[in-house]
Structures are given as structure tokens and as C-alpha cells.
Amino acid sequence: MPTIEVDDGVRIAYEVAGDDEGAADLVLVHGITESRRTWDPLVDRFGERGYRVIGLDLRGHGESGLAAAYDLGSMAADVGAVLGAVGADRPLLVGHSLGGAVVSAYAAAGSCRGVVNVDQPLALGGFKEALAPLEALLRGAPDEFMTAISAVFEQMVGPLDGAERARVEGLRRASQDVVLGVWDLVLTSDVADLDAVVDQLAGAITVPYLSLHGIDPGPDYPDWLADRIGHLSFEVWAEHGHYPHLVDPDRFVARVAAFDAR
Numbered sequence: 330m331p332t333i334e335v336d337d338g339v340r341i342a343y344e345v346a347g348d349d350e351g352a353a354d355l356v357l358v359h360g361i362t363e364s365r366r367t368w369d370p371l372v373d374r375f376g377e378r379g380y381r382v383i384g385l386d387l388r389g390h391g392e393s394g395l396a397a398a399y400d401l402g403s404m405a406a407d408v409g410a411v412l413g414a415v416g417a418d419r420p421l422l423v424g425h426s427l428g429g430a431v432v433s434a435y436a437a438a439g440s441c442r443g444v445v446n447v448d449q450p451l452a453l454g455g456f457k458e459a460l461a462p463l464e465a466l467l468r469g470a471p472d473e474f475m476t477a478i479s480a481v482f483e484q485m486v487g488p489l490d491g492a493e494r495a496r497v498e499g500l501r502r503a504s505q506d507v508v509l510g511v512w513d514l515v516l517t518s519d520v521a522d523l524d525a526v527v528d529q530l531a532g533a534i535t536v537p538y539l540s541l542h543g544i545d546p547g548p549d550y551p552d553w554l555a556d557r558i559g560h561l562s563f564e565v566w567a568e569h570g571h572y573p574h575l576v577d578p579d580r581f582v583a584r585v586a587a588f589d590a591r
Contacts, residue, residue, distance in 0.1 A: 330392060335410045337403070342392035343385040343411045346372050352381035353589070354417040358408065359384075360426025360449075360571075361511055362478070362503045364391025367425075370493075370575060374582040383420065385411045387431065389507035391500075399510030401530075405434040412439075421589050424449065425574060427511060437533035445539045445585055448571050450546040451527050452553060454520035464516060467509065474505045487543055487570010497575070531557035538562070539588045543569030543576065562588065 332340045344365060355375055357368040365384035375382050386393040387404050396403070408431060412420060419442045424432035429449030436444045450456065460467070466477035482501075486494060509516070515523065537560040540551075551563045564584075566573045574581040 331414075332393075333410055333414045335388075335407050337396065337398070339388050339396045339407070340394040341385060341388065341407045341411060343383065343414070345415055346382040346384070347376045347380065349379075349381070352379055354412075354415075354420035355380040355382050355585075355589075356408065356412065356417070356420045356422050356432070357382060357384045358422070358424040358428030358431050359387065359390065360428055361508060362390070362482075362501045363426075363497070364500050364502065366391065366500050367497055367575075370578050371582055374578060375585075378582065378586050380421075381417075383411065383415055383417060387427070389504060389510070390502060395504075395507070396510075399507060400514065401430055401434040404431045405438070408432070408435045409439050421445070421585070423447070423585060426571065433534065433538075434530055436536055436538075437530045441536055443537040443539070443589060444534065445541060445588065447574055448542050448544060450542075450550060451531060451557075452546070452550060453515055453523040453527055455546075457515045457518075457520060457523060460512065460515060467505075467512075467516075471505060474508075475503065478503050478508060482571075485544065485571035487572060488568065488576055489570065489572055493575055497572070528557060534558050536560065537588070537591070539564070539585075541566065541573065541581075541584070543571055543573035 332342050334340055359367045364386045372382050388396040419440050421443050422432035422441050423445040425447040426449050429446035432444050463477040466473040538558050539562045542565045545565045555561050569576045
């Protein structure tokens with residue numbers, strides 16, 4: 330498993346599947362507490378469609394090192410460092426949950442040919458409201474933290490079958506310091522400041538953008554997002570939960586390939 334040391338000294342683990350000449354680069358970025366292994370059921374499927382698949386573990390996740398900072402800018406820079414290490418030019422970025430926010434942040438400043446954001450609404454003010462009742466537990470004793478983070482994922486798991494749910498949960502690395510570091514911006518900023526951050530980030534994205542949700546973010550969200558991101562495609566896969574890409578991987582891979590080909 331290769332690693333790269335980024336500017337602040339953190340080791341980032343990554344993996345490349347497929348190296349056929351002329352293969353299109355596709356980057357997979359996982360959600361909070363998870364790892365590149367979460368994407369395993371999709372890697373070969375994408376490879377069969379002619380992609381070179383690049384997966385990485387975000388800082389503090391999987392086999393990557395711990396860090397002092399877990400902000401979106403640092404994680405987006407980690408993605409950029411891995412892309413540079415493997416010589417990926419204008420990849421398609423696919424991110425789930427936290428990974429959706431990370432690839433959006435990368436697209437706002439880096440080179441790519443498109444973004445697929447899986448079940449990560451960018452309206453962070455709403456996320457702040459959802460976390461508010463759990464904040465004391467999240468910041469509490471380790472057992473309180475685990476109660477809170479387990480409740481978060483239990484709400485979102487959706488119709489994953491038993492074996493796949495067990496696989497995802499077995500990969501989870503729920504570090505209190507990492508989770509609080511990732512969510513620090515949301516927990517400590519007021520809604521107006523969060524809106525300003527999102528407006529700046531989203532307004533800088535100029536590539537085609539697919540926002541694909543298994544949990545409906547609400548009737549106002551598509552227009553809200555379209556006001557901020559041009560070249561937007563928006564879809565809800567009803568009753569697929571937080572993991573639509575794992576509930577129906579064949580449909581997901583086909584949809585991503587069609588989005589990329591348009």
C-alpha cells in the first residue's frame with residue numbers, strides 16, 4: 330500500500346486499481362469514520378468500464394495518519410497530493426458523505442472534469458441544527474461519544490443488507506478527536522458564517538456536478554444548490570438511505586459513467 334507525506338507531515342494512504350494506457354482517472358473519497366475499503370464493491374465495476382480507480386484514506390481514517398487539522402481545505406489538499414503522486418490529470422471526483430464535501434472543496438480550486446457528490450447536502454446550516462442535540466454527547470466521555478455517533482449512523486443506514494452493513498461497520502474507525510475535528514467548523518460557526526463558506530466554495534465550482542441522494546434533502550434544496558452551482562444534475566434515489574452506491578452498485582456505476590460521458 331503506497332503512502333505520500335503531505336505538507337504538514339501527515340502520511341496519506343492510497344491505492345490505484347488499473348493502469349491501462351488511456352484509462353480515464355476516477356477518484357473515490359469515502360465518508361467520515363470510513364476508509365477507501367468502503368468502496369471495494371465498486372472498484373472492479375468501474376474498472377470494467379475503462380476507469381483507472383484511485384482510492385485514498387482521508388487523514389485520520391483507514392491507514393492514513395492522524396493530524397492536527399481536519400478542515401476541508403487540508404483534506405482537499407491531501408486529495409491533490411495523491412493525484413499528483415499518481416499523475417492523474419483532470420479526474421472525475423466521486424465522494425460520499427464527508428467525501429462529497431471534500432471533492433467539492435477540491436473542485437473549487439483544483440483541476441477535475443466533474444464531481445459526483447453522494448448524499449452530502451452542502452447546506453451546512455441544516456446539518457448544524459441536526460447535530461445540535463447531540464453536541465454534548467459528542468464532546469463527552471468516550472462512551473457518550475460512541476452513543477451519539479452510533480445514533481447518527483443508525484438514522485442513515487437505510488436498506489443496506491445485513492452482510493454489507495456488517496462490512497461497512499467493520500471498516501469504521503470512530504475516533505472522537507477526528508470526528509470533532511472534521512465537524513469543528515459546523516459545531517463552532519453560526520449559520521450565517523457557514524452559509525458564507527458554502528457560497529464561496531460552491532460558487533467556485535465550474536465543472537459538471539451530480540448531486541445524488543438516497544435521503545431526500547428536502548424540496549427546497551435543489552433550487553438552493555442550483556443557485557450556487559452551475560452545470561448541476563440533481564437526483565434522489567428514494568428509500569436508498571445514506572449508501573445508495575452500495576445498495577445498488579450496478580445502477581450507481583452506470584449512472585456515474587453516463588454522467589461522465591455526457
